[in-house]
Amino acid sequence: MPVFTRQRQLPATTDEPAPDDESSTPQALRTRLAHLRAWRTRHPAAARNLSWTTTILAAALVLAALLLPNAWAALRPNRFMRLPAEAIVGAVILLALPRRPRTVVAALIGVGLGVLTVLNFLDMGFREYLGRGFNMVLDWELLDDAQSYTADSMGGTVATVAAIGAVLLVVVLMAVMALATVRLASLLARNSSVATRGTLIAGTVWILCAALGIQVSGMPVASDRTVDTLRMQARRVTDTLRDEAAFAKEAKADRFGSTPGAQLVPDLRGKDVIFTFIESYGRSALEDPDISPGVNKTLDTSTQALTKAGFSAKSGWLTSATYGGSSWLGHSTFLSGLWIDNQQRFRTVMSSDRLSLTKMFQKTGAWDTVGIMPGIQKGWPEEKFYGLDKVYNAFGLGYKGPKFSWSTMPDQYALEAFQRQVHGKKRDKPLMSEVILTSSHQPWAPIPKMVGWDELGDGSIFNSIQKAGNSPSDVMSDSAKSREEYGKSIEYSVTSLTQWLERYGTDDTVLVFLGDHQPIARVSGNNASRDVPVSIVAKDPKVLDKISSWNWTDGIKPAQKAPVWKMDAFRDRFLMAYGSTPGPSKG
Numbered sequence: 001m002p003v004f005t006r007q008r009q010l011p012a013t014t015d016e017p018a019p020d021d022e023s024s025t026p027q028a029l030r031t032r033l034a035h036l037r038a039w040r041t042r043h044p045a046a047a048r049n050l051s052w053t054t055t056i057l058a059a060a061l062v063l064a065a066l067l068l069p070n071a072w073a074a075l076r077p078n079r080f081m082r083l084p085a086e087a088i089v090g091a092v093i094l095l096a097l098p099r100r101p102r103t104v105v106a107a108l109i110g111v112g113l114g115v116l117t118v119l120n121f122l123d124m125g126f127r128e129y130l131g132r133g134f135n136m137v138l139d140w141e142l143l144d145d146a147q148s149y150t151a152d153s154m155g156g157t158v159a160t161v162a163a164i165g166a167v168l169l170v171v172v173l174m175a176v177m178a179l180a181t182v183r184l185a186s187l188l189a190r191n192s193s194v195a196t197r198g199t200l201i202a203g204t205v206w207i208l209c210a211a212l213g214i215q216v217s218g219m220p221v222a223s224d225r226t227v228d229t230l231r232m233q234a235r236r237v238t239d240t241l242r243d244e245a246a247f248a249k250e251a252k253a254d255r256f257g258s259t260p261g262a263q264l265v266p267d268l269r270g271k272d273v274i275f276t277f278i279e280s281y282g283r284s285a286l287e288d289p290d291i292s293p294g295v296n297k298t299l300d301t302s303t304q305a306l307t308k309a310g311f312s313a314k315s316g317w318l319t320s321a322t323y324g325g326s327s328w329l330g331h332s333t334f335l336s337g338l339w340i341d342n343q344q345r346f347r348t349v350m351s352s353d354r355l356s357l358t359k360m361f362q363k364t365g366a367w368d369t370v371g372i373m374p375g376i377q378k379g380w381p382e383e384k385f386y387g388l389d390k391v392y393n394a395f396g397l398g399y400k401g402p403k404f405s406w407s408t409m410p411d412q413y414a415l416e417a418f419q420r421q422v423h424g425k426k427r428d429k430p431l432m433s434e435v436i437l438t439s440s441h442q443p444w445a446p447i448p449k450m451v452g453w454d455e456l457g458d459g460s461i462f463n464s465i466q467k468a469g470n471s472p473s474d475v476m477s478d479s480a481k482s483r484e485e486y487g488k489s490i491e492y493s494v495t496s497l498t499q500w501l502e503r504y505g506t507d508d509t510v511l512v513f514l515g516d517h518q519p520i521a522r523v524s525g526n527n528a529s530r531d532v533p534v535s536i537v538a539k540d541p542k543v544l545d546k547i548s549s550w551n552w553t554d555g556i557k558p559a560q561k562a563p564v565w566k567m568d569a570f571r572d573r574f575l576m577a578y579g580s581t582p583g584p585s586k587g
Contacts, residue, residue, distance in 0.1 A: 055187060058180035063087065065113040065177065066226050070123035070133065073526055078217035083206050086226040091199045094185045095192060106185035110178030116229060117177070118170055129520045131323030131530070136233060137240045138343045142326070240344065247345050251338060251352045255572055259583030261364040267546060267579035269366055269430075271538075272423070273510045275358065276435040277331055278493045280442065280486070281515025283317065283531040284524035286557065290480075291487040291523075298491040299557040302498035306537060306556070309502045314544055315535040315558035318567040320517045323530050328382075330516035330532075330567065331436075332356075335386065337571030350385050357571045359387025360580075361432035370422050372397070372435040374414045375407070386434060392421065401459030402466040407438040409459060410448035411496040414438075416456045419504050430508065437497065440489035442520060444482060445475035447489050450496065453503060479522050486523050498556070501537065511537040512574075533558050534570070546577045 066084040069075060090109060094102050122134035188195040208214070210222035256264065285295045306313060321341040322329040332349060333340045335356040340346050361367045369389045373380065376393040383391045394408040397417035404410060414437065423431060439448055446469020451461055475481050501511055515532030518524045535556045538544060550573070553559040565573070576582075 055183060058183045061177065061180045062110075062113060062184060065117045067223060068117060068120045069225075070120045070229065071127050072124050078219045081216050081221075082219060082223035082225075083202065083209065083221055084226065085206055085222065085224045088199060088203050088206060090181075091188060091195065091202075094188055095195060095199065099189065102185050102189060103182055106181040107178045110181035111174050113181070114170075114174035114177040116226060117173060119233065120229065128522060129324045130326060131518075131521060133232075133236065135236050135240060135342065137237055141343065240342070243342075244344055244348070247338075248348050248352075251336075251349050251354050253584070254354055255337075255582050255584055256360065256575055256580060257353070257355060257584060259581055261360075261366075263581040263583070264360045264364050265575060265578045265580055267577075268510065268543075271508050271510045271540075271543070272431045272433075272506065273361065273367070274431075274433045274435060274512065275335070276437060276497060276511065276513040277327070277334075277516045278437050278490070278497070278513060279327060279440045279516060280519040281440060281490055281493065281532060282320075282518030282524060282528070283533065284518055284528050285487060285490045285515075286533060287560065288483070288525070288528075290483050291490075294487050295490050295494070296557065298494050299555075302494060303555040303557065305502055306498055309505070310539050311501065311505065311537050312539070312541065312544055312554070313535050313537040313556045314547060314550070314552035314554060315533060315556055316550065316552040316562045317531045317558055317564040318514060318534050318570060319564060320515070320530045320532050320567050322517045324517065324520040324524075325442075327436075327516040333567045334514070334516075334570055335434075337568050339566065339568045350382055354385075356386050357574065358432060358434050359385065360575070362387035362389065366429060367432040368427055368429045369432045370434075372414060372418045372422070372433060374399075374409050375436055375438045375441075377408065388434065392417070397421070399459040401462040404439065404446055404448055404462075404466055404469070405443055405472050406441045409438075410462055411437040411439040411493050412448065412450060412453075412500075413456055413459045413462070415496055415500040416453060419500070423504060437493050439496070440486070440493045442482075442486075443472040443476045444485035444489045445470035445472045447485060447492055450492065450499070453499070483523050486519050494556075505539070507539045509538065510540075510543055511535075513537070531564060532567075550577075 063084065064080060066086050067080050067082055069079050094106060097105060119134065119136070122139075126132055126134045126139065206222045209220070214221050284291060286292050286299070303313065318334070320330045321333040321339050326343075329340050329342070329346060332338075332346055335358055336349050336354055337357070338345070338349055338354065340349060355363065358369060362369045369387055371383060371386065371388040371391040373391055373393050374397060376391070377395070380391060380393065397409065397414060398421070399409040399413055399417070401409065401413065415435070418433070418435060422433070446466050448462060449465050451465075455461055470481075470485065475485050497511075497513060501509065505511070512534070514534035517532065518528055518530055521528070533556075535558075536544065536547065536552075537556065551563055553562045
């Protein structure tokens, strides 16, 4: 009996709520709901106003999702003064369904509208930064790159908070959109006769507006924006899937794939050849009236200094395969001779036997090949495709100074480390180098400043310069400031490169430098081209004589009317200009 007594007393000694705790019973929930209904009874006017306000907000949310454009520039009031066909069709479907199926279908429609809204905002972001829409097949992995960029530019905490906030925002959007469509569906059902007549009238008006082409504020009243969006996304997916097989076949057909090493670039034998990419160095830097004055002054001054040092140059334009970012697509297009404008094509060519321009130098056996990659901070398997004997990444250049947002080190330091560790050493063979300069990478804050070349040391000299620079958040939030600082970053990168060449270039140095892509649309403008400058600089006049038929501009500033080639055309033209013999591979 004592044992039995203790067993009955045990629940009273635990922290578990008592079985009759009113806060956890269905009765308590019913009581609260009854209290809410009583509030409506006690305050009918307020309850009615709240109900109508909620309904109006639900309708506005649904209409906004149905009419939302996919570009920031199109976010104007006239875009939302239209009659969406999808709303009419949705009303017809919901009116025809019984209560439970109607609720389920309404919720699914709401979630679908939430997904559509997310896709439209992704389109806006991709158009703003990359000059193209979001690809549902290929671009999800770029969101991880965006987080990494935010972490490098703004700090890991900001990146984490932004990522969590974005996920929560998407979840909330889906839930709110589902609640909104369920509420509107219930309203239609409670007023079915009025809703049916209204739907018929709306359908008739839509057909008339579509047939007569009626517009309001320059936009057609009849809208099928959602259908257009779905059709566009479906076409992107279809085109992507078709492109995969077609591009794999294209990559196998190489005009120089079977050329013996001895017959590749024979006219450059004995030369130290350097291929250098300047981040975001686009045509807008030379032609935009708000950006170009400082950049053009730098180019003119640098051309004069190079001429004084015995160098000559010719310059033209290349149309990049990418815009605003994804620099690796520009690099691979230029060096592979293939148009690589998405991640799928990039993966295909990286895993192929295609010979990159840099790998051809390795194939000859006549050059040592190196890569100077201050932006690489992890494993980089692409070095095999590019044919680089050794790669110096962000950790291999001896830098002890501060980062400048995304850029791990100033260009001037990277070039000096290249000279100290590679270019300036005695070798049995000439050198072919691929150099990536990163100081002109967005967000363009803070920007390094030139220091004495003999003062660079381990880079610690840049500590005070970095601390005195602009905050990335201040520049990113101000379009005018972004444009100004972008121009300064290009001036710095060009100055670093040309001063290095003046200081360390020899009679056998051949420098090919170019931009990888234009800066983002917020800087270059919504209608900017994809063109980037490209220059070849050398002391030996025979080097430039080989490309005299290209009709490029003298100096390192291409004229506005200088020839424009697609970037993928450069590889083969360069090979032919310097004596290579075609040897097509079997596709």
